[in-house]
Amino acid sequence: MTYTLAEEDYLKAIYKIAERHGTPVSTSAIAELMQTRPASVTDMLKKLADKELIDYKRYHGVSLTRTGARQATLLIRKHRLWECFLVDKLGFSWDEVHEIAEQLEHIQSDTLIDRLDDYLENPKFDPHGDPIPDASGAYRMRYQILLSDLGLHKPAVLVGVREHASSFLQYLDQNRLALGATLEVVEVLPYDGSVRLRLGDGEPILISGQVARQLYVRQTTESA
Amino acid sequence: MTYTLAEEDYLKAIYKIAERHGTPVSTSAIAELMQTRPASVTDMLKKLADKELIDYKRYHGVSLTRTGARQATLLIRKHRLWECFLVDKLGFSWDEVHEIAEQLEHIQSDTLIDRLDDYLENPKFDPHGDPIPDASGAYRMRYQILLSDLGLHKPAVLVGVREHASSFLQYLDQNRLALGATLEVVEVLPYDGSVRLRLGDGEPILISGQVARQLYVRQTTESA
DNA sequence: TGAAGAATTTAGACGGGGCTAAAGTACAAA
DNA sequence: TTTGTACTTTAGCCCCGTCTAAATTCTTCA
The missing domain is CATH 2.30.30.90 (Ferrous iron transport protein A (FeoA))
Structure with missing residues (x-):
């Protein structure tokens, strides 16, 4: 399965909101995080639901399916690994890397990301201290x-x-x-x-x- | 100026064809290289001409303007630097890197590419022996x-x-x-x-x- | 010179993703 | 239980990039 850029962005947004505020995730919360209009969100939610990436009931918010959550986690893995690369190898500071990683996370290649992981010596946390999921999507929360x-x-x-x-x-x-x-x-x-x-x-x-x-x-x- | 993914792909295609077969570049040549239909090419040529990235006269093919050529060489610079990265740092072989670099070349960040260049120690040729333009877009042809x-x-x-x-x-x-x-x-x-x-x-x-x-x-x- | 044939462009349509305006739903407060 | 308000969805539109089918233009050769 390969998803469009917009679909990936929505999945990640839903994942992040669910992580912070629990499930179900409201249309307006997604719209606010993604700097877009609730009407646009509703449109996309239908598409994601059709692809079985989210569970969606009209007027009652959404939650990720197993597949959707897995995809979101892989995106976060990519994002955080690229942030490590930018900081550790290219000398960026931690306040400069977000936007660039936001683009890099959409590069499609499993081999690439696994090799990047090895090249960075399998870091467990990114430059902001956020945990990096492994290739299977699993990660442990640090005690904090x-x-x-x-x-x-x-x-x-x-x-x-x-x-x-x-x-x-x-x-x-x-x-x-x-x-x-x-x-x-x-x-x-x-x-x-x-x-x-x-x-x-x-x-x-x-x-x-x-x-x-x-x-x-x-x-x-x-x-x- | 920032260009869409499709626009960048067209500029690069025109550049490559012009490099090999000279100018003007025909609609059908672009269509063939980009695996698309001539009608689609014509549509895009109008847009690129409006943005003054190409000189376009109906039925007579196109050539890049100064701006268009500059943009194309920067894309090639990015593509080739990423190929170096993939081969030299991540251990890919030279036959595996093209598709991935094709995605990476669209990442928008001048700082990123300049730092990558330094990190790779300013290579002059990519893994296929193609010359890498510098940040100003200039490169020297090797005697060959x-x-x-x-x-x-x-x-x-x-x-x-x-x-x-x-x-x-x-x-x-x-x-x-x-x-x-x-x-x-x-x-x-x-x-x-x-x-x-x-x-x-x-x-x-x-x-x-x-x-x-x-x-x-x-x-x-x-x-x- | 004047077609035939090849290349190119136009016309009209579509899917993706976004927007505004209007209508529908949920929920809390009275 | 009703109603006001906030939230969500629908309807209808737009732009991007692509497509097919039809029309146009160029070119070549008889």
């Missing part, structure tokens, strides 16, 4: 929590970002918040939920609660 | 002649192929005819123009005149 849910004085490592906007990633760069950074919450300001962090062994920095809710961390053992 | 035009007992090196079909490339592989191979014509059979070659210092092999007309060689100095 939002920085905003991390208690005081618990050593942790920054492992992922929830928000992928360039401006956000650049903000993190400017504040030395890179994946793998060790950190610890020193204080949470009650007024607005801002968080004071110690990064590595440097001076504490202040980030907004808004930012803290976009960062995934993994607690490290006290001894580490 | 067809093997069928090489005289007897002149040492030469195989530098390129005129035919890119997988089956042809595989045939070359099976006969150890790789780019860079040194060779010398031992005999030309008068009956059908078959050529007996000494390859390196091995036993002579026989290839058809048909094949000899698809191989580019460069003469080496006697002393080499």
Whole structure:
């Protein structure tokens, strides 16, 4: 089976929304994510349903079928592997790669993507800390929590970002918040939920609660 | 300026035909190369002419404008750089890369292609021996002649192929005819123009005149 | 010069994917 | 239970790139 560019984009959008907000996925949610009109979404949903990539009941949203989910996962695999390539091999920074990977993920060739995977030495996470599915579509979620849910004085490592906007990633760069950074919450300001962090062994920095809710961390053992 | 996939394909086709058979390029030649109908070609030619990518006079064929030619060479640059990547980095063989590069060449990002160029260490020729234009679209033709035009007992090196079909490339592989191979014509059979070659210092092999007309060689100095 | 035959273009249609405007459905609040 | 509002779908249109069938133009040769 080979799908059109638009079909692939819809499958990925549905997958992402379902991942975040659960199923069923509404027409308007898809329209908003894809920067398109609800009427256009409805048209495409019919086509995807005809191809048995989604389960669709009029007025009641959609969910991916097994086939649809598999296809979406493979797209995500391709997207994330290409992001690794762009960052690790070509020297792009993590805020520059999304649009390019968005194009590269549509290249049709199973051999290509498997060889790329090997060439990159089978990375398990992409430059934003998102897990990369294997060729069968399987991947394991890393143990992670939002920085905003991390208690005081618990050593942790920054492992992922929830928000992928360039401006956000650049903000993190400017504040030395890179994946793998060790950190610890020193204080949470009650007024607005801002968080004071110690990064590595440097001076504490202040980030907004808004930012803290976009960062995934993994607690490290006290001894580490 | 950004062009659609179909427009890019047409520009490249026109460029290739013009390169081989000169200008003007006929509607039917384009249709044949692109596996499409002459009527479809005519439609697209009007659009390309409106965008000033080609000079088009009804019933009299087309030629690329400066802008069109520039766009075509950039596509060829992308195609050939991706072929290098696939062969040199991912381990594909030269008969497997065309279709994949055909997709990759449409990825839109100047930065990407320039970084890829650097990553590959600015190759001047692709895996088939075709020259790679630089970012400005310029490239130098290598001195080369067809093997069928090489005289007897002149040492030469195989530098390129005129035919890119997988089956042809595989045939070359099976006969150890790789780019860079040194060779010398031992005999030309008068009956059908078959050529007996000494390859390196091995036993002579026989290839058809048909094949000899698809191989580019460069003469080496006697002393080499 | 004037057809015949080949090449090319036009006319009209179609599927993919998108849009607007209008109509239909669901659901929460009264 | 009814009704207002938000959401979704339908109807009808558009552009892109392709096609077939028919008409046109070029070219060549008698």
